Amino acid sequence: MNLALWLERAGRAHPSVPAIGLGDKVYADYAQLAERAARIAGGLRVFGLRPGERVALVAKNHPDYIAILFGIWHAGLAAVPANAKLHGAELGYILEHSGARICFASAGLDAEIAPHAPPTLERLIVIGSAEYERLLTADAIPPQPRAGGDLAWLFYTSGTTGRPKGAMLTHRNLMWAAHAYLADVDPTLPRDPILHAAPLSHGTGIYVLPHIARLGVNVVPETGAFEPEEIFRLFRRWPRVSMFAAPTMIKRLVDSRAESDPDNIRTLIWGGAPMYVEDVKKALDRFGPRLAQIYGQGESPMTITTLSREDVADRGHPRWLDRVGSAGRPYACVEVMVADADDRPLPPGEIGEILCRGDVIMAGYWQNPDATAKTLAGGWLHTGDVGAFDADGYLSLKDRSKDLIISGGSNIYPREVEEVLLQHENVREVSVIGRPDAEWGEVVVAYVVGEATPGELDQLCLSQIARFKRPKHYVFVDALPKNNYGKILKTALRELDAARRENVYG
Ligand code: AMP
Numbered sequence: 481m482n483l484a485l486w487l488e489r490a491g492r493a494h495p496s497v498p499a500i501g502l503g504d505k506v507y508a509d510y511a512q513l514a515e516r517a518a519r520i521a522g523g524l525r526v527f528g529l530r531p532g533e534r535v536a537l538v539a540k541n542h543p544d545y546i547a548i549l550f551g552i553w554h555a556g557l558a559a560v561p562a563n564a565k566l567h568g569a570e571l572g573y574i575l576e577h578s579g580a581r582i583c584f585a586s587a588g589l590d591a592e593i594a595p596h597a598p599p600t601l602e603r604l605i606v607i608g609s610a611e612y613e614r615l616l617t618a619d620a621i622p623p624q625p626r627a628g629g630d631l632a633w634l635f636y637t638s639g640t641t642g643r644p645k646g647a648m649l650t651h652r653n654l655m656w657a658a659h660a661y662l663a664d665v666d667p668t669l670p671r672d673p674i675l676h677a678a679p680l681s682h683g684t685g686i687y688v689l690p691h692i693a694r695l696g697v698n699v700v701p702e703t704g705a706f707e708p709e710e711i712f713r714l715f716r717r718w719p720r721v722s723m724f725a726a727p728t729m730i731k732r733l734v735d736s737r738a739e740s741d742p743d744n745i746r747t748l749i750w751g752g753a754p755m756y757v758e759d760v761k762k763a764l765d766r767f768g769p770r771l772a773q774i775y776g777q778g779e780s781p782m783t784i785t786t787l788s789r790e791d792v793a794d795r796g797h798p799r800w801l802d803r804v805g806s807a808g809r810p811y812a813c814v815e816v817m818v819a820d821a822d823d824r825p826l827p828p829g830e831i832g833e834i835l836c837r838g839d840v841i842m843a844g845y846w847q848n849p850d851a852t853a854k855t856l857a858g859g860w861l862h863t864g865d866v867g868a869f870d871a872d873g874y875l876s877l878k879d880r881s882k883d884l885i886i887s888g889g890s891n892i893y894p895r896e897v898e899e900v901l902l903q904h905e906n907v908r909e910v911s912v913i914g915r916p917d918a919e920w921g922e923v924v925v926a927y928v929v930g931e932a933t934p935g936e937l938d939q940l941c942l943s944q945i946a947r948f949k950r951p952k953h954y955v956f957v958d959a960l961p962k963n964n965y966g967k968i969l970k971t972a973l974r975e976l977d978a979a980r981r982e983n984v985y986g
Contacts, residue, residue: 482625503701504713517550517551517553524552549685563636672696674721678726877895924949
């Protein structure tokens with residue numbers, strides 16, 4: 481079944497229900513949104529695209545983003561949403577690799593893309609241009625038939641480890657992801673809003689779908705930037721609002737002095753990176769029992785485990801600290817196993833790679849059979865993440881295997897050390913890495929944003945973790961390297977650390 485049917489039906493049955501919000505205002509109702517998508521689909525016909533061909537969408541969060549996405553599906557084509565903040569050369573790679581002949585782009589981004597556009601790209605349609613407006617006046621067509629296993633969204637991974645790979649998400653995958661959200665994260669009622677403050681090309685874009693299925697309102701902020709003042713204002717404007725945010729964004733809201741009233745918030749969902757327990761506590765103090773966590777990846781879109789609002793808020797539970805430090809329990813629709821090197825299940829408490837299986841898992845990587853075979857070996861998605869279940873079935877994520885520090889033969893998980901350092905009241909951010917060392921193999925180095933002395937930090941570590949885990953060196957910096965989604969890039973930090981040492985000692 482084609483996902484586009486959700487919008488087409490909503491447009492017919494509930495034409496006047498608000499569908500898209502732009503800042504404070506209702507931008508389109510379901511009739512208008514459905515009509516736009518059907519016209520875009522009709523307009524795309526002139527390019528003679530075959531069913532399943534890819535159409536790229538390189539745009540900042542724009543109120544027409546969702547009409548274009550659904551227009552592409554409506555036409556029986558596959559969408560390639562790419563992060564608008566990427567460099568032109570990175571976008572050029574995605575355009576070439578996906579083989580997209582048509583690309584929608586926000587005004588201004590066309591200049592960034594054009595010098596890197598591959599020869600396969602035939603048309604760059606700027607949103608809001610005369611050509612785009614003409615598309616919107618094309619005759620609407622009926623939704624084209626699609627099977628559940630057909631490609632819907634080519635999801636380029638954020639590339640924290642080299643070239644991005646295109647995870648092939650099918651209509652069926654996305655339907656499961658949408659239902660999983662409604663069942664396990666955030667029961668949504670008609671007219672419930674969701675605020676898309678993070679890029680729609682990534683995680684929050686997946687949450688468009690349950691909100692279309694349930695007749696919710698997808699709201700985009702007016703300014704492209706993440707401004708706590710504006711976010712809080714929009715929370716006040718849209719009662720029962722939910723929002724997905726990276727932990728760094730939640731932290732900015734918590735630290736902001738902007739006037740805020742959490743009562744309107746339905747659920748604040750964090751994910752994409754770990755949120756430290758100290759930060760969860762502060763967020764709970766500010767927002768109350770309205771926080772939930774998701775753990776997923778492009779290959780299993782936002783859907784591996786989830787920590788419910790109830791679990792996050794249950795401060796009286798004897799194992800609450802462990803639970804809020806975990807990534808929660810598996811979603812109903814997916815099997816999750818912690819496995820040894822031979823893909824055999826490990827008992828609770830033992831650390832291994834996280835594998836998952838189910839209808840939400842990608843069909844494979846676009847044009848990359850080797851990576852597909854490796855990642856989906858034996859029918860299980862090999863996430864590359866490392867973790868352990870506890871006896872109650874909660875999954876604790878350790879660091880990615882390549883971030884693990886091995887010092888003097890002992891394994892040290894950076895996150896454990898980071899959790900401790902963050903308890904210092906003047907430490908704002910921290911990232912712990914391993915530095916190659918002739919004697920120890922690696923030594924622990926902490927990069928710290930904040931005001932503290934190495935002595936104070938050492939004391940903190942000595943009071944809570946084994947001696948061998950405490951950093952040998954502290955480096956105080958103004959900021960940590962992050963990617964466009966606000967994730968700290970340990971690979972970049974390790975390179976920076978190596979370069980720094982060369983400068984100092986070379
Ligand atoms: P991406 O595919 O770019 O969304 O990156 C997915 C990766 O982000 C996962 O494989 C994890 O390593 C990390 N990640 C996602 N959600 C969480 C979470 N809730 N806690 C810790 N790490 C996470």
